[in-house]
Amino acid sequence: MTFIHRLSLALAALFLSGCDQPAPLVLDQQLYIWQRQWTPAHALALRQSRGDFSSVRVLALQAFPGAGWSRARIDPAMLKADGRPLVAVIRLDGQLKSLNQDDVIAQIQHVLGDWQAQGLAPVGVEIDHDAGSARLPAYRTFLARLRQTLPTTLQLSITALPAWLDSPELTELLQTVDSSVLQVHAVSDPRQGLFDAGQARRWAKRWGAVTTRPFYLALPAYGVALLTQETGAPVVESEVPIDRGGERRELLADPQTVAGLVADLRAEPPEHLAGLIWFRLPLTGDRRVWSLTTLGAVARGDSLDSRxxxxxxxxxxxxxxxxxxxxxxxxxxxxxxxxxxxxxxxxxxxxxxxxxxxxxxxxxxxxxxxxxxxxxxxxxxxxxxxxxxxxxxxxxx
Structure with a gap:
């Protein structure tokens, strides 16, 4: 066998082994729209985001301890014109002492009915409830009941916390919903930073080993300010300004750090990972959020450069x-x-x-x-x- 023949066989083997390498995972990319009051700026942001993000998850309703229920003032005409799959997000504050199941379900049905009357056809409902691990059994009971009351055409998902990974109730809880959204940003104390890419990767891997159903990662594209106080923890200011003076310490998720995690997830995806959901849709004038140009580049996996x-x-x-x-x-x-x-x-x-x-x-x-x-x-x-x-x-x- 000549040297050239041996070299040709070696190159052919190398080429064939390269062909066997799995292609990077194509991750579905979605967006949270979290503003409580919609403005004309939403129209431009929706239009410019359509090429990179398949679906939108829209804050619809919130329940606060003591303050009761509050609806987001969405613009149904903008959502109808956008046309992407739509998920209604119901935020139940984690400080609520308990969930009045009858009241919560009635409120959800009411808002869904109003959306449908305005020509909107959501494909799913997401419950965002930062329940402590000790309350997961009661939360599972609520979710099972909610699932029975929702039309079978609607997917039910939940926002989930990494702290739940240590709960023996988690596996059964995840069986009550169609999918989960693991939040890996600002999950404990913003003073420790908004995001730790290594920790997020470990949480995602553990979550994929626990769930048998699709899950998404909620990733940060925003910042907050910490307002110092004379006593107690700092007040967190995000998209809604707080009428209070004092020093503000700005924290912002670093796009290059988050992009590194996204590249890792594509190369070695955890089991059952279906996609990424970005918080939040950037609007003109929102200074504590990445620009849509940067967000799109990170979502696509483009090289990042500020010139x-x-x-x-x-x-x-x-x-x-x-x-x-x-x-x-x-x-x-x-x-x-x-x-x-x-x-x-x-x-x-x-x-x-x-x-x-x-x-x-x-x-x-x-x-x-x-x-x-x-x-x-x-x-x-x-x-x-x-x-x-x-x-x-x-x-x-």
Whole structure:
């Protein structure tokens, strides 16, 4: 056998062994819509998200301890125009002392009836109840009863907590629903961070070994602020502003960290993993959420990159100076940036930066935190100069 013949056989064997490798799992991608009041911004966000996300899970109804029931003010016309499969989410606060089963079921039936009267046809109901492990037997009884009252055409799912993995009641509980959504973000104390990719991976693997039915992972695409108090734990501020002064510590799930977990899940999926559900749909003006550009890139598995540049617009010697994010990854405002200029007789920085002028150079220095969404731009200052070198800039993270 000649060397060339042996080499050909070796290459053929390598090629065939490569063909036997399993293809990465195609994960279904869905979105939570969690705003309690819909605005015109929802229309654009829905339209722009349709290419990457198959279904929407919409907050429909909430029960709070002491405050009672509250409905989300959805826009049925927007949901009808969107046309994607729709799941109604019922949030039952984990601090409720007990569930009045008759009342909860009546409220769910009422909201479903109202949605149907408005032309909506949900394909499922999700119950979001952060019950403690000791209350899982009573929760299972409620779910079994709810399943009997819902039409057989509606899928029943639940949001689930990793803490339940240590409960002997979990296996039987999961038999009462069609699927579960394991929440792996901000599950204990936000002060410890919103997300731990390694811990989320371990929880997902354990969950897949316990359930015999499809499950999803709820992943974070958002941030919160922690408001310090003189006593007690910090107050958590998320999509709804809290009318209170004081220092705010911003926490944000890191897109690159979450993207790493998604890549791992595709390469080595836990048993029964059906897909990912992202919290939450990004709206224009929501500063504590990833941009839809970044969220879509993470969901698709694209390479992430924030390419910051400085653009200037000139009119009669007056230059407007803007920071532009040309990449697909949201970026913190840079710590410092410099711009080569000619002689200037007037310069100033805008909110968030200070400006130092030296011969031939403008230096902008960040004095507060902020983020620039992928594809967005932000004015940072102006200058009246004989010239500004459009390409003569440096950005320092």
């Amino acid at each position: 910051l540049a400085v653009h200037v617009d000139e009119q009669d010697g007056l230059y407007d100076i803007r920071l532009v994010n040309q990449g697909n990854l949201d970026s913190p405002w840079p710590q410092r940036l410099t711009l080569a200029v000619g002689a200037c007789d007037g310069v100033d920085a805008l909110a968030g930066y200070t400006l130092q002028q030296t011969p031939g150079l403008l230096t902008f220095t960040r004095i507060q935190e902020g983020r620039l969404a992928a594809g967005a731009q932000r004015a940072i200052g102006w200058a009246r100069c004989t010239k500004i070198d459009q390409g003569g800039f440096n950005v320092y993270p």
